[in-house]
Amino acid sequence: MEIKIKLNGKDVSASIEADLLLIDFLREHGCYSVKRGCETSGCGLCTVLMDEKPVLSCSVLTARADGHEIWTLEGLQEEAQEFAGFIADQGADQCGFCNPGFVMNTIALLRENPNPTDDEIRAYLAGNLCRCSGYEGQLRGIRNYLDSRGEKGNGHTCVL
Amino acid sequence: MISIQKYVRAKSLEEAYQLNQSRANRVIGGMLWIKTGNGSVNTAIDLCDLGLDGIEETQEAFLIGAMTSLRRMELHQGLNTYTQGAAGAAVRDIIGVQFRNLATVGGSIWGRFGFSDVLTFFLSLETFVELYQGGIVPLEQFAALGYDRDILVRLIVKKKPGVFAYRAFRNQRTDLPVLTCALSRMEGEYRAVIGARPGRAIVVRDEEGLLSGGQTEGRYNAFSAYVARVVPMGSNTRGSAAYRTHLARVLTERNLMQIMESGGK
Numbered sequence: 001m002e003i004k005i006k007l008n009g010k011d012v013s014a015s016i017e018a019d020l021l022l023i024d025f026l027r028e029h030g031c032y033s034v035k036r037g038c039e040t041s042g043c044g045l046c047t048v049l050m051d052e053k054p055v056l057s058c059s060v061l062t063a064r065a066d067g068h069e070i071w072t073l074e075g076l077q078e079e080a081q082e083f084a085g086f087i088a089d090q091g092a093d094q095c096g097f098c099n100p101g102f103v104m105n106t107i108a109l110l111r112e113n114p115n116p117t118d119d120e121i122r123a124y125l126a127g128n129l130c131r132c133s134g135y136e137g138q139l140r141g142i143r144n145y146l147d148s149r150g151e152k153g154n155g156h157t158c159v160l
Numbered sequence: 161m162i163s164i165q166k167y168v169r170a171k172s173l174e175e176a177y178q179l180n181q182s183r184a185n186r187v188i189g190g191m192l193w194i195k196t197g198n199g200s201v202n203t204a205i206d207l208c209d210l211g212l213d214g215i216e217e218t219q220e221a222f223l224i225g226a227m228t229s230l231r232r233m234e235l236h237q238g239l240n241t242y243t244q245g246a247a248g249a250a251v252r253d254i255i256g257v258q259f260r261n262l263a264t265v266g267g268s269i270w271g272r273f274g275f276s277d278v279l280t281f282f283l284s285l286e287t288f289v290e291l292y293q294g295g296i297v298p299l300e301q302f303a304a305l306g307y308d309r310d311i312l313v314r315l316i317v318k319k320k321p322g323v324f325a326y327r328a329f330r331n332q333r334t335d336l337p338v339l340t341c342a343l344s345r346m347e348g349e350y351r352a353v354i355g356a357r358p359g360r361a362i363v364v365r366d367e368e369g370l371l372s373g374g375q376t377e378g379r380y381n382a383f384s385a386y387v388a389r390v391v392p393m394g395s396n397t398r399g400s401a402a403y404r405t406h407l408a409r410v411l412t413e414r415n416l417m418q419i420m421e422s423g424g425k
Contacts, residue, residue: 105257125256
């Protein structure tokens, strides 16, 4: 079947099989930040934005994405750079495999809620699993980024 | 791994219903449950273009389209105001935001999964299911039925005045629940719903009048113990039947205390 998707701001047309998953379509189109992880819709590695909302691309048929807008980390480098460095500063991305998913979901979080509390950050990122860290590094990085913007979160400092 | 030969976005409920009469075809809902399975689907039927992805609030009811995402339900102000936040509490630990943006209310209810927070929650409300062919049936009745080839169109939640509370116990956040428990008091009727038993959620009413005649800690204890006694439990890798029985008593009592504190007296 024929589909048209707006991928990272560009129109993409393709002929696909009915059961092609969005993650495979994206990787075939050069979006290697989109990682395959658990295969059970539970790890968040494959997070992309579909019509501005974070979704698991391993669980979306490409056919359903027809006519929709998809953003991956490849198209959001500038926005990601704003806070990814803060996460790296905390050593939170040890092996780095989960990092694109974390970054994509953090972008979605900050668009939806520019000043989240620590509990709101934890809740929003609960669907992103990391085998290396205890998640505190990611939390510290995001908190430091928010503090660096001079905007008020909940006034809590992140404590180990 | 599931294989799909053909994908169709239904243009009408009639088209979806006709396609669904073949056992080789399936309505995909949010796609999350189907993806975990194996086998072959001839035609994947997608309801995404039928305008069923929203929650309409009227004076009397909430009309929740089958394709409404769990995330939309979690954030819906009217539904959360009516249920004192129980709607959000029921779904917020289901995997993650990305999952809840895909998972649908219709898929969760149609599946009648034993582990379902969604089914447990809606059974505690005055909820009806609108089926394309089967008409409008009470959710409690629908939950006890087997699967057929009908199409779930929407849920209808009547705004019966009441107080509501929801709790689930998980071994770890985002995991499947060990036990789910919803409690409501609508126009004087108490309703406890226990799910993840691990079977389908069931409703327990205060048929012995344990909560009538004043609210005291002793009455909470008695009703919670009654719920734990009458609900059949089973064992699986998440917990034993005895453990679930214990949890049922504790979660029911905590929900009772919550709704009493929030105006259920």
